[in-house]
Every structure is written in structure tokens, then in C-alpha cells.
Amino acid sequence: MRVRIAVVLLLVSIVAGAAVGQETDESTEAWRTAIDLLTLEAVLGLYLETGPDVEIPGEWTAVARFAKDVDESFAERMPKRDGWGRTLVLRRENGSVVLASPGPDGVLHDPPEEGAGGEARRGDDLVLDLGSGEIVNGPKTARARQKRTMADLRSVGTVIESYSIDHNAYPLQLELAPVSGIASLVEPVYIFVMPREDGWGIPILYWSDSQSYVLVAPAADHAADGTYGVDSGALDPESFGGAFVGYGHDVVFADGQFVQWPEGRQIGLWGPGGAHDP
Secondary structure, eight states, X not given: OHHHHHHHHHHHXXXXXXXXXXXXXXXXXXXXXXXHHHHHHHHHHHHHHHSOOOOOOSSOEEHHHHHTTSOHHHHTTSOOBOTTSOBOEEEEETTEEEEEEOTTTTOOOOOOOTTOOSSOOBTBOEEEETTTTEEEEOOOOHHHHHHHHHHHHHHHHHHHHHHHHXXXXXXXXXXXXXXXXXXXXXXXXXXXXXXXXXXXXXXXXXXXXXXXXXXXXXXXXXSOSOOTTGGGTSOOGGGOOEEEOSSSSOEEEETTEEEEEEOSOOOTTTSTTOOOOO
16 A cells, blocks of 8 residues: 555656646745645545545545544645645535645635636635646646636627627726726626636726727736826727737737737746846
């Protein structure tokens, strides 16, 4: 049995080591936590497969507390804390077993609403579903965040265009403010749950005078680069930058198309020779 556990942990370390070698804008603590969750999944999965019947609690329970009732050969190999030194927890959720770290903010969040679709978002938690073996939230490359941002902007743009077909106008919001301000106008008729944040977890911004609109994702630097003319009451097409390289620029979608977007290989956070993430 100890040999089998050792083999499983060796495979986990190989897979995790390859993952850590990928480009990422996440901290070392986040990657260590991801590896710990994968290790915990391997040990716990093997225990549930070979050990006696054990009841997984329906409420968040510290792994250290759960391990007290587990065979010692398994318990001693279960990671108990994440990369920030906080307690790893587990519980039964929707017919599966979920393992979690509260992440850098130290707060556990509820799962996303049923039917939300897309990637589940739970604040900064790192969450692993034992059934799928996938980390729902966790270290992501900056490029993956950028792709997610573009997909969400396109989704919101589609919703806004669909609304305009029925109302002959775009949802009105006369200041560049979080897109959540128009959620009640489009949910659940045009989309069950509208994306509200970009890939970095920053609120997507929206402005419209009912005849034109703009969606702005602040992206890696967490702040909009400008107002795009909306502070004077109308969009300024000349303020759109077109294609760019880097992660610190806004991604902008206006009147049905991307008007500022990442193009080609992204080098560094701001582009060649740029600064680092603050």
C-alpha cells in the first residue's frame, strides 16, 4: 500500500512540475497550493477507493481534522495547509467531494449560481473537484486570462445587441461604470448570468447613450486607461488603440466589435521592455 501511494505521489509531482514550468502571472504560493491540492486529491482518492467507507461532511472541514479519522499511512501524506499557511478544507458538494484553499484573501466563497455556465468563479479560492480532478480556480497564465476576457466581452456584447433588437436601443448607462449596472435589464431574458468581471477579476466597465456603447476590461493593471471620450457624452473612435502587445492595456469592445485587442505573441506584462505586474 505504501508503494502504491508513493507511485501516485511521484506521478502527481511530475505533472505538477510540468505545470509550474508554464508561463504564469500567479505567485509561488498559488502554485504550491495547486500542487498540494493535486497531492491531496491523489491520496484521498486512493483512500476512498481502498479504505473503509468514510463519511465526507457536508460542511467545510479542515483536512487536518478529517485526517484524524483516516489510516495513518494516508493521513501523514495529506497536505494540511496551503501555500499561504492557511488550512486546506474539504466537503461534499453536489454529489462530489471538493477540496479547497481560501486563497490569498483567506476567505472561502460559495460556488457560482447554477446555470451560470463557463468557468466557475469563487473569488480567489483554489478549488479542486475530486470527481473531475480539475482545479476549478487556480493559477492561470496571463494569456489565459486575456482569452477569457475577450470571450466574456464578446458574450456581453452579444447580450447588449440582442437587447437592442427588442428595444431599438442599447441599455442606457451615461457613465463608464461596472456593467453590473445593467444586469437587471438583460438577466435572465438574454443571458442567465451576465459576466461582470474580466479575467483578472476586475469589473468590466460599460457606457451607452442608447445609440452607441463601449465595454472596457481594465485587464492586468486593474485600471481603465482612459474614458474613451464618454466623459464628453459620446464615444471617441480616435481614442481606440487597435491591436497591442502586452497585458497591461485595456481590452475594448464597442458597437459590436473589438476596437482595442491583443494581437500575436504577448511578451511580458506590458509588451517588450515593459514593467512588471504591480
